[in-house]
Amino acid sequence: xxxxxxxxxxxxxxxxxxxxxxxxxxxxxxxxxxxxxxxxxxxxxxxxxxxxxxxxxxxxxxxxxxxxxxxxxxxxxxxxxxxxxxxxxxxxxxxxxxxxxxxxxxxxxxxxxxxxxxxxxxxxxxxxxxxxxxxxxxxxxxxxxxxxxxxxxxxxxxxxxxxxxxxxxxxxxxxxxxxxxxxxxxxxxxxxxxxxxxxxxxxxxxx
Amino acid sequence: xxxxxxxxxxxxxxxxxxxxxxxxxxxxxxxxxxxxxxxxxxxxxxxxxxxxxxxxxxxxxxxxxxxxxxxxxxxxxxxxxxxxxxxxxxxxxxxxxxxxxxxxxxxxxxxxxxxxxxxxxxxxxxxxxxxxxxxxxxxxxxxxxxxxxxxxxxxxxxxxxxxxxxxxxxxxxxxxxxxxxxxxxxxxxxxxxxxxxxxxxxxxxxxxxxxxxxxxxxxxxxxxxxxxxxxxxxxxxxxxxxxxxxxxxxxxxxxxxxxxxxxxxxxxxxxxxxxxxxxxxxxxxxxxxxxxxxxxxxxxxx
Numbered sequence: 001x002x003x004x005x006x007x008x009x010x011x012x013x014x015x016x017x018x019x020x021x022x023x024x025x026x027x028x029x030x031x032x033x034x035x036x037x038x039x040x041x042x043x044x045x046x047x048x049x050x051x052x053x054x055x056x057x058x059x060x061x062x063x064x065x066x067x068x069x070x071x072x073x074x075x076x077x078x079x080x081x082x083x084x085x086x087x088x089x090x091x092x093x094x095x096x097x098x099x100x101x102x103x104x105x106x107x108x109x110x111x112x113x114x115x116x117x118x119x120x121x122x123x124x125x126x127x128x129x130x131x132x133x134x135x136x137x138x139x140x141x142x143x144x145x146x147x148x149x150x151x152x153x154x155x156x157x158x159x160x161x162x163x164x165x166x167x168x169x170x171x172x173x174x175x176x177x178x179x180x181x182x183x184x185x186x187x188x189x190x191x192x193x194x195x196x197x198x199x200x201x202x203x204x205x206x207x
Numbered sequence: 208x209x210x211x212x213x214x215x216x217x218x219x220x221x222x223x224x225x226x227x228x229x230x231x232x233x234x235x236x237x238x239x240x241x242x243x244x245x246x247x248x249x250x251x252x253x254x255x256x257x258x259x260x261x262x263x264x265x266x267x268x269x270x271x272x273x274x275x276x277x278x279x280x281x282x283x284x285x286x287x288x289x290x291x292x293x294x295x296x297x298x299x300x301x302x303x304x305x306x307x308x309x310x311x312x313x314x315x316x317x318x319x320x321x322x323x324x325x326x327x328x329x330x331x332x333x334x335x336x337x338x339x340x341x342x343x344x345x346x347x348x349x350x351x352x353x354x355x356x357x358x359x360x361x362x363x364x365x366x367x368x369x370x371x372x373x374x375x376x377x378x379x380x381x382x383x384x385x386x387x388x389x390x391x392x393x394x395x396x397x398x399x400x401x402x403x404x405x406x407x408x409x410x411x412x413x414x415x416x417x418x419x420x421x422x423x424x425x426x427x428x429x430x431x432x433x434x435x436x437x438x439x440x441x442x443x444x445x446x447x448x449x450x451x452x453x454x455x456x457x458x459x460x461x462x463x464x465x466x467x468x469x470x471x472x473x474x475x476x477x478x479x480x481x482x483x484x485x486x487x488x489x490x491x492x493x494x495x496x497x498x499x500x501x502x503x504x505x506x507x508x509x
Contacts, residue, residue, distance in 0.1 A: 013231070020283060022247060023247065023281070024424075055247075116252055117251075140440075140442035185250065185439075187253065
């Protein structure tokens with residue numbers, strides 16, 4: 001458990017800056033935010049690494065998608081002291097680097113009826129924040145609607161649609177590419193025209 | 208921040224040097240992380256209260272410790288802070304909190320609503336509309352709207368989970384049967400995002416409509432009660448009412464006696480022991496800016 005890599009250059013102000021980016025990302029879904037840059041261990045995007053340093057500590061348990069280099073784990077332990085879990089539904093944060101091979105959204109914790117905040121937050125690394133099928137979202141933080149083209153398969157959006165029908169239960173995501181962040185809170189829903197165009201019927205899915 | 212940094216030439220003054228011996232913004236980093244995680248959950252579930260481990264602050268509970276902890280977790284070196292107490296920038300609570308953050312962060316402060324990136328408030332929303340990119344922090348004495356109906360938090364949590372808000376409507380209806388109208392003047396309950404019943408903190412009902420679809424991010428901190436909640440920008444906030452008793456705000460028969468405003472919330476101020484009184488804007492920044500504009504235009508005319 002040794003890491004050679006430093007964390008934030010300025011632990012206090014870089015964390016504050018990254019937190020504001022995460023906050024703005026979640027408060028304005030679909031609008032990319034920029035984090036400070038740092039040298040992440042191989043396997044982590046710079047923005048995702050900054051987020052881990054900002055949000056993780058000894059009070060949080062983290063699920064790492066299998067296949068990440070061992071460096072990532074030692075870097076996280078050294079800089080944050082976080083705990084790890086092998087069970088996605090037991091994690092406060094889940095770090096996903098290959099969305100297509102990740103567990104379905106229903107396998108993470110959506111919280112409980114009385115404490116919907118006890119859900120898992122997904123940290124999803126993507127090659128880019130654009131380039132996928134355009135999707136229109138609506139909900140709090142979005143004035144009327146916003147189009148995003150995150151590189152995700154329609155199966156993800158199908159699961160997302162099922163999940164948002166269970167509001168206030170659900171997952172909140174941050175998507176990372178390089179030093180960019182895009183937020184996707186559980187309140188962001190696909191607009192009606194989108195799920196019809198993807199061939200979904202509303203709330204018609206079960207696992 | 209997404210907005211361009213505010214600030215006009217000539218103001219605000221250069222930021223002071225923070226006092227040595229404190230972490231930036233007073234709280235330790237571990238505490239900030241826990242509060243930040245709570246704030247993020249709050250934003251994801253608008254109007255839902257998130258418990259947090261509220262800390263002792265160098266002032267008593269009831270003096271805005273919840274708001275201060277939220278502000279301390281959000282504030283950065285580039286922020287320009289404004290603090291108001293009942294609309295005023297120059298009353299004890301506002302001056303103390305502003306001085307506190309100047310001391311422990313060395314941030315720039317302002318009294319102008321439009322120049323601030325971060326505003327902490329006790330019991331008012333400024334008259335000048337908030338902008339996208341601004342963060343607006345409320346000090347909250349009692350976060351639980353159901354408390355006076357159901358004092359058990361466990362039961363109240365269940366009621367929120369089941370969306371069982373009927374008793375609140377009954378409470379409002381009892382007002383109508385007694386007084387012919389809903390008599391709540393402040394902390395008037397609202398429904399956020401069509402799902403969560405929320406206390407807006409003791410702002411006058413006059414300010415309730417300003418929360419609806421506001422472009423700024425609104426954060427709420429209750430220190431003694433250990434709860435944080437939030438309203439993201441552009442979120443529906445509806446004051447509870449009945450079809451035949453629609454929600455309405457206060458209005459006054461006279462304009463502000465300083466600036467002549469007819470669209471602002473007025474305070475009644477006793478000015479002597481003969482029963483003399485006057486009505487003036489509660490938002491001191493709004494009132495002063497209007498007075499300055501008027502004297503400026505009067506000079507131009509002269």
